[in-house]
Amino acid sequence: MSNEEYYETLDPEDWDEMRGLAHQMVDDAVEYLKTVGDRPVWQAVPEAVKETFKSGLPEQPGDATAVYEEFLTNIFPYPLGNIHPRFWAWYMGNGTIMGALAEFMAATMNPNIGGGNHVAGLVEAQVLNWMKEVVGLPTDASGLLVSGGSMANLVGLTIARNTLAGGDLRKNGVQSLDRKLTVYASTEVHSCNQKAVELLGLGSDSLRKIEINDDYTINLQKLESKIVEDIQSGYQPICIIATPGTVNTGAIDDLNAIADLCLKFNTWFHVDGAIGAIAMLSDTVRPLLTGIERADSIALDLHKWMHVPFEAGCVLVRDEKAHRDSFSLTPEYLEKTEGGLASGPVWFSEYGVQLSRSFRALKIWMMMKEHGSKKLGRMISRNVDQAQYLGRLIEKSAHLELIAPIGLDIVCYRYNPGETDLPTLNHLNRSILIELQEQGIAAPSYTTLNDRYCIRVAIANHRSRYEDFDLLIEQTIRIGQSISA
Numbered sequence: 001m002s003n004e005e006y007y008e009t010l011d012p013e014d015w016d017e018m019r020g021l022a023h024q025m026v027d028d029a030v031e032y033l034k035t036v037g038d039r040p041v042w043q044a045v046p047e048a049v050k051e052t053f054k055s056g057l058p059e060q061p062g063d064a065t066a067v068y069e070e071f072l073t074n075i076f077p078y079p080l081g082n083i084h085p086r087f088w089a090w091y092m093g094n095g096t097i098m099g100a101l102a103e104f105m106a107a108t109m110n111p112n113i114g115g116g117n118h119v120a121g122l123v124e125a126q127v128l129n130w131m132k133e134v135v136g137l138p139t140d141a142s143g144l145l146v147s148g149g150s151m152a153n154l155v156g157l158t159i160a161r162n163t164l165a166g167g168d169l170r171k172n173g174v175q176s177l178d179r180k181l182t183v184y185a186s187t188e189v190h191s192c193n194q195k196a197v198e199l200l201g202l203g204s205d206s207l208r209k210i211e212i213n214d215d216y217t218i219n220l221q222k223l224e225s226k227i228v229e230d231i232q233s234g235y236q237p238i239c240i241i242a243t244p245g246t247v248n249t250g251a252i253d254d255l256n257a258i259a260d261l262c263l264k265f266n267t268w269f270h271v272d273g274a275i276g277a278i279a280m281l282s283d284t285v286r287p288l289l290t291g292i293e294r295a296d297s298i299a300l301d302l303h304k305w306m307h308v309p310f311e312a313g314c315v316l317v318r319d320e321k322a323h324r325d326s327f328s329l330t331p332e333y334l335e336k337t338e339g340g341l342a343s344g345p346v347w348f349s350e351y352g353v354q355l356s357r358s359f360r361a362l363k364i365w366m367m368m369k370e371h372g373s374k375k376l377g378r379m380i381s382r383n384v385d386q387a388q389y390l391g392r393l394i395e396k397s398a399h400l401e402l403i404a405p406i407g408l409d410i411v412c413y414r415y416n417p418g419e420t421d422l423p424t425l426n427h428l429n430r431s432i433l434i435e436l437q438e439q440g441i442a443a444p445s446y447t448t449l450n451d452r453y454c455i456r457v458a459i460a461n462h463r464s465r466y467e468d469f470d471l472l473i474e475q476t477i478r479i480g481q482s483i484s485a
C-alpha cells in the first residue's frame with residue numbers, strides 16, 4: 001500500500017475546488033427552478049444521450065467537475081417535468097428550492113434515524129406532532145415518516161390486521177387464523193392498498209372493492225350490505241379504507257359515515273389520505289374532510305400536495321401501542337441504553353419496516369417553517385379553485401366535455417368534435433394527450449371512466465397560473481382539430 005493509499009479517504013483532495021463546484025451547483029439549481037416555466041414541460045431523452053448510460057462500471061476516479069458537467073449535459077435537461085407549472089400528470093408535487101437545499105443539508109449531516117439519541121429524531125418527532133395537529137389526531141398518537149403513500153398504507157393496514165385478527169399474528173402468521181379476514185374500500189381505491197393486502201398475506205380477493213356513486217365516492221349502502229353478507233358467510237371484516245381524494249377523479253369518501261360503520265362493525269378505520277389529508281391545511285377543503293380525526297390510521301403524502309421533494313410520506317396511528325406492537329423487534333444490537341448514543345425515548349425503527357432511515361424529516365421541517373401552514377394551505381385552495389376554473393373553461397367550449405364531477409383538484413375531460421363513435425373518440429383523445437406532452441406544452445395524464453378515455457388534469461402544482469389552463473384548453477382544441485382534419 002502506498003503512503004497515499006494508506007491515508008486516502010473519499011473526501012476531496014482540494015476542498016476549495018469542491019467549494020467552488022458546490023457554489024456552481026447551487027447557482028445552477030436556483031436558475032433551473034427560476035426559469036423552469038420557460039422550457040418545455042417534458043422532452044424525450046435523445047438516443048445519443050441514452051447511449052451514454054450504457055457504459056460500464058467506472059473503475060478509476062474521475063474529475064468531480066467533469067462528472068458534474070456530464071450531469072449538466074446528459075441528465076439535468078431531461079426531468080420528468082413535475083417541477084413545471086403545466087405538469088398535471090398522475091399525482092405529484094413540484095418540490096421547492098428550500099426542500100432541495102434541505103436534502104443537501106440532511107445528506108451532509110447524514111444521520112440514520114433508525115435509532116440513537118441525536119437531534120434528527122427530535123426533528124422527525126416534531127414533524128409528526130405537526131401532522132397530528134393538521135389532521136386532528138391526539139398528541140399521544142404515533143407516527144412515522146415513510147417513503148410515500150404506498151408505504152404509509154402498508155404500515156396502517158399491517159397494524160389494522162395485527163390488531164384485529166385476534167391472537168398473536170406476528171408469531172403464528174395468517175395460516176393460524178380460522179376465519180378469512182376482509183378489508184373494504186371503493187372500486188376507486190388506489191392500487192397500492194391492494195398490494196398491501198396482498199403483502200399481508202390476505203390475498204387480493206379479500207380486498208372487497210365496493211361500487212361507487214355517480215360522484216365516484218363509495219356507496220355506503222353497498223358497503224354495509226357487503227360487510228353484513230361477509231359476516232354471515234363467516235368472514236371477519238377488519239378494516240375499511242376511506243379515500244379522501246381518489247386518484248382518478250379526486251372524489252372524497254364520506255369519512256364520518258365510514259367511521260360510524262367502523263364503530264358498528266368493530267373494524268379499523270384507515271384513511272388513505274395520500275391526496276386529500278394534507279388538504280386539511282386548506283380553509284376551503286377542510287370542511288369536506290370532517291371525520292378524518294376519527295381515523296385509527298392515516299396515510300399522508302407530503303411529496304404530493306405539500307410539495308416536499310420526493311420521497312416524503314407519513315403514517316399516523318391513533319394507538320401508539322398498537323403501532324409499536326406491530327413493528328418493534330429489538331435484539332441486543334438494537335437495545336437502548338440508559339445514557340449515551342443508544343439512549344433516547346423513541347427509536348423510529350420500532351414503528352415501521354425500515355431500520356436505516358434517512359433524515360427526510362429535515363426538508364419537511366424546513367419547508368413548514370419557511371412557508372407556514374397557512375401559505376401551504378393557500379396553495380392547495382388555489383389548485384382547487386383552478387380545477388373549478390378549468391371546469392368552467394371546458395363547459396364553455398363547444399369542443400370539450402367534462403367526463404366526471406370535479407373532485408378536489410382533478411379534472412377529467414375530453415375533446416369531442418361531435419358525431420364520432422366511442423373507439424374513435426378514445427383514440428383521438430389519446431393522440432391529443434401524447435401531442436400535448438411531446439410538443440412540451442403541458443403534461444396531463446389520462447384515465448378511462450365508464451369506457452370513456454379522458455385527459456386527466458391533476459393540479460397539485462404551486463407554480464400553475466390560471467393562464468396555464470387557458471393555454472391547455474386552447475392547445476387541446478388546436479391539436480384536436482388538426483388531428484380530426
Ligand SMILES: Cc1ncc(COP(=O)(O)O)c(C=O)c1O
Binds near residue numbers: 147148192246272
Ligand atoms: C390515493 C392514493 N393513495 C396512495 C398513493 C400512492 O402514493 P405514493 O406514490 O406516494 O406511494 C397515491 C399515489 O398517487 C394515491 O393517489
